[in-house]
Amino acid sequence: MAVEKNWALLAATLPTERRTALGQRTMRGPEPGPEATMEGDVLDTLEALGYKGPLLEEQALTKAAEDGLSSPEFSELCIWLGSQIKSLCNLEESITSTGRDDLESFQLEISGFLKEMACPYSVLISGDIKDRLKKKDDCLKLLLFLSTELQASQILQKKKCKNSQLDKNSEIYQEVQVICDSLGVPKSTTSDIPLMLNQVESKVKDILSKVQKNHVGKPLLKIDLSSEQAEQLEKINDALSCEYECRRRMLMKRLDVTVQSFGWSDRAKVKTDNIARIYQPKRYALSPKTTITLAHLLAAREDLSKIIRTSSGSSREKTACAINKVLMGRVPDRGGRPNEIEPPPPEMPPWQKRQDGGGRGGWGGGGGGGGRGGGGGEIMVEEEDMVEEGAMVEEVTEIHMEEEVVVVVVVDIEDIKNCKN
Known part of the structure; x- marks a missing residue:
């Protein structure tokens, strides 16, 4: 699948004549002799990549593939393809050794590079390392894989560059344009953000070269922030x-x-x-x-930590206004002082529970015990005797204050008649 994807990307970048020939050859199927077909594919991709080395001729390519790693031209082509891929992709492995000095270390570098690239050809990444790249077929597969991967990387890189062309109505473009206007950078006819940022960088360096060294000042934050610190x-x-x-x-x-x-x-x-x-x-x-x-x-910058008084002359230049010069006349006293407020009137005494011990005397001067039938006189009502609304006519009810206690007196008419008798 990876090879088919690379062939699709390859066809999009070939010239019209080459693309037509490649399409015809693909539709016809492989020509007699798989070596010849693979050699033609390698030559097509190398030409599309702009390779200018000695292996653009079919005979030279065939001979180099037969010699394998012992051929200087073959080794240099592998190194060139590997360096071009590494410059476009974020890879750890690389191909730098030459096969003439140490074939085994060169094969180890190629094997590690192919594994990181997820090469689909198992004959190039598995088995005894000394037996790899001894056959002409395997060498052509190596060149075909590296060249098509390089071509796919170049296509993806160009697509990323095209994505840098932003709409002029986008927020990022507007922000960059504000920077250009502030610095006096001429307006660009294109919306290529990297190009505009390069112009801004050149303008800033030019301005800084004309001012004193301490004009900008030292930064207040003197450490480089990590991604975790920036997130925090x-x-x-x-x-x-x-x-x-x-x-x-x-x-x-x-x-x-x-x-x-x-x-x-x-x-x-x-x-x-x-x-x-x-x-x-x-x-x-x-x-x-x-x-x-x-x-x-x-x-x-460090000067940000210098606090300027809000009442200083430089600060008042922008905050002063005509209203500050208006003087207010005397205003009436609104009061509100606690020591001048009169205390409120005393509250009514609260209802309290009747204490035991009898009431005052009456009807004969003798102040005996409380309650009915106790020594004569006015009869006080105990807790259980309640004066209810709609009481009988025969009862005479009196309510008065006695020593801050509400006393309810109920006198039965029959009792009064008996007293008179």
């Missing part, structure tokens, strides 16, 4: 951004309420439209979102 700083910045967004929303709401209160006066009510026309554009320009990012931390 992003989380801290997100938390602080949420906190300050809440504060900014509160300040903006206070601003809205304050301006709204200005319109309550009779003089301001007739100028509501004028106030809104002046205030609303400036109000909508305020955003609760913060614009501080990790880039501000990286760009911060």
